[in-house]
Amino acid sequence: MPGTDQPFDAAAFDPAAYGRFAARDYDELHAELDPAAAVDTLMDLAHGGPVVEFGIGTGRLALPLAQRGLEVHGIDGSPEMVALLRRKQGGEAIPVVIGDFSGVTAGNDFALAVLAINTIYALPSQEAQVACFRNASRHLRPGGRFVVEAWVPDVGAFRNGTAVRPVQIHDGHVELEIARLHPATQRMLTTKVHMSDGSISLIPANHRYAWPSELDLMAQLAGMRLAYRWENWERTPFDDASTAHISVWEKPPVDA
Ligand SMILES: C[S@@+](CC[C@H](N)C(=O)[O-])C[C@H]1O[C@@H](n2cnc3c(N)ncnc32)[C@H](O)[C@@H]1O
Known part of the structure; x- marks a missing residue:
């Protein structure tokens, strides 16, 4: 069991576990989450370049990004979630690597890497989260960006x-x-x-949760710097009252 009060063993982390429980209900539970503002913001950040989504799931963000003309790739630990993506229009055409996004590779020349809906916290330890930032950086071209959506711990x-x-x-x-x-x-x-x-x-x-400042340090360890932090996909400025954040870290351009 991935949750509840079972004793926690980070070494036994299974990236397929969430999807085994969530796939059946996922689209119904997220039907009210309008992806429009997220898709607009990601389109602006990608500047027309290729995008890799870590935890692509059933394609809530990936499919509209692909429909708007971007080349989109994905990584996901759950065959069940990806099977749902495959059943949707355009879902067959998106290349997806099945595996843990803190380690597997889907390419190395992306303009944007995206990790939405708090899924950075699904990784079981600080070490695994740092590995994820390093993996995101490896996927990016110089000047590329890593975007994370997460709640602020309360x-x-x-x-x-x-x-x-x-x-x-x-x-x-x-x-x-x-x-x-x-x-x-x-x-x-x-x-x-x-x-x-x-x-x-x-x-x-x-969830192994972290405050934005700890995530900034993980980005720094991976050679990236904070470019933007908003409280939502509408790009409202992040402030003392923000309960969530969209953070964008940038890999330096070659000549920086
Ligand atoms: C909350 S869903 C988000 C799906 C999609 N990004 C969206 O916005 O609807 C999280 C997804 O990440 C996947 N996932 C969780 N931890 C993972 C890991 N360590 N490696 C790869 N995929 C993972 C799950 O299988 C699931 O599909």
Whole structure:
């Protein structure tokens, strides 16, 4: 099990685990997440160059980027998630490497590498997250950019180390997130509970969370510098009240 209160073993990390639990419900649970602003921002950042998406999933961002004319590649640990991408129009044409995005290679001349929806935290340790930044940098051409979407840790939301958060409330389906915090190791164990028309799915996920400043240091270790930080894909400036961030780190141009 990837989440819940099972003892945590970073060495046993399985990049396919999330998709095994999440694939069945993923598109329904993310149907309300309009990708338009993300796609506009990524289009602007890519300047027409090729894009690799780490954790491409079912193609929520990759397919509209490809439809707007970009060359898009992906890496994903989950064959189940990629099978859903393949079933969609245009999904067969996107090259995808199945494997862990902290280590596998999909090329080395990308203008943009993208890691959306907090998936940097799916990596089980600081070491694995640093490896991911280094891998992103290896995928980029000089001047290329690595874009990460992530929440800002909110340890104040927890009482006695636990929190229950309604994520979606609809007549036909409800999604709750039940979480336990381990501040000493910057870990949050969650199980999402999706109740829909008489069926219940449990989607466990571990997070090794980090503050933006720690991610900046990981980027620095990988030879990249912060270029932009916004609080959302609409590019609202990041400030004291921001609960999430879109961060863009840049690899230096050759002649820098
Ligand atoms: C929350 S989904 C995001 C999917 C897509 N990027 C989107 O925006 O809808 C996270 C995706 O990352 C994949 N994933 C998680 N950890 C991974 C890892 N270490 N290596 C490769 N893929 C991973 C999961 O299988 C899943 O498809």
